[in-house]
Amino acid sequence: DQQVKQNSPSLSVQEGRISILNCDYTNSMFDYFLWYKKYPAEGPTFLISISSIKDKNEDGRFTVFLNKSAKHLSLHIVPSQPGDSAVYFCAASEGEAQGGSEKLVFGKGTKLTVNP
Amino acid sequence: DTGVSQDPRHKITKRGQNVTFRCDPISEHNRLYWYRQTLGQGPEFLTYFQNEAQLEKSRLLSDRFSAERPKGSFSTLEIQRTEQGDSAMYLCASSPRTSGRPTTSAAAYEQYFGPGTRLTVT
Numbered sequence: 001d002q003q004v005k006q007n008s009p010s011l012s013v014q015e016g017r018i019s020i021l022n023c024d025y026t027n028s029m030f031d032y033f034l035w036y037k038k039y040p041a042e043g044p045t046f047l048i049s050i051s052s053i054k055d056k057n058e059d060g061r062f063t064v065f066l067n068k069s070a071k072h073l074s075l076h077i078v079p080s081q082p083g084d085s086a087v088y089f090c091a092a093s094e095g096e097a098q099g100g101s102e103k104l105v106f107g108k109g110t111k112l113t114v115n116p
Numbered sequence: 117d118t119g120v121s122q123d124p125r126h127k128i129t130k131r132g133q134n135v136t137f138r139c140d141p142i143s144e145h146n147r148l149y150w151y152r153q154t155l156g157q158g159p160e161f162l163t164y165f166q167n168e169a170q171l172e173k174s175r176l177l178s179d180r181f182s183a184e185r186p187k188g189s190f191s192t193l194e195i196q197r198t199e200q201g202d203s204a205m206y207l208c209a210s211s212p213r214t215s216g217r218p219t220t221s222a223a224a225y226e227q228y229f230g231p232g233t234r235l236t237v238t
Contacts, residue, residue: 004158032222032225033222034222034225034226036229041231042231042232043120043207043209043229043230043231043232044159044207044229045229046226046227046228049222049223049225049226050222051221051222057222089158089159091158093225095225101172102147102164102172102213102225103149103161103164103172103174104149104151104159104161104225104227105161106158106159106160107158108156108157108158109158
C-alpha cells in the first residue's frame, strides 16, 4: 500500500525552463514533507522541506507547494539546469507530536532529465 | 569528510550465508536509521535508534534481520541465512533529532544519508 505516490516515473525538460515534480499522499497523519535528490551510486541528499502548517516554502531555485486538502505537493525548479538531472524522491513523516512515527515514507521517485 | 559512512560499499554473497553491514553516523547525531531500496522503488524504512535504544522496527525486518547500536555511535545490520530477495541497497541515515523536543519545522526531520551498501545474493 503506497502511502506516498509519485505517478510520473520520468520527466524531461529543457535547460532554463521550469521543472514540476508532483507527489500525492494518502496518510492524513503526515505532517512533514521532504524532497530528496539522488544521483547514481550515492545516497539521497536533502533538498527542501515543508510542514503541514505552511503551503509554500522557497529556497533559491527550489519551491515546494503543499495542498493539504488535496493531499498533494509539488516541487518547482526554476530555472532548470543540466546538473539538476537526478532522481527526485518525495518523503513524508508523521512526526512524534501526536504519537506518530518519525520514519520517512518515500515515493518511488521521478527521474528528471534537463536537456542543454 | 564528516558525513555518514557505510562499509562495505558492495557485498556479494551466496544464498544462506550471513552478512553484516556497518554504519558510522555523523558525529553527535542521536538518531540512526536503516532503510532498504530495491530497483525502481524508494527507500523503505527498516528500523531506527535513539542513541543505543531501538525505537521502531518495520514489519519488513524479519527474524533473519537484526540491528544494533551498542554504544550509541556506529550501528551494524546483520542478515542471517540470506535469500535472493534480500538483494538491495541498504541505506543508513542519521539525524540530530531527539525525542521530547516538539517542533513545527519540517527541516528538523531531515535525515542525512550515507552512500549505501549494495548487497547481491547469488
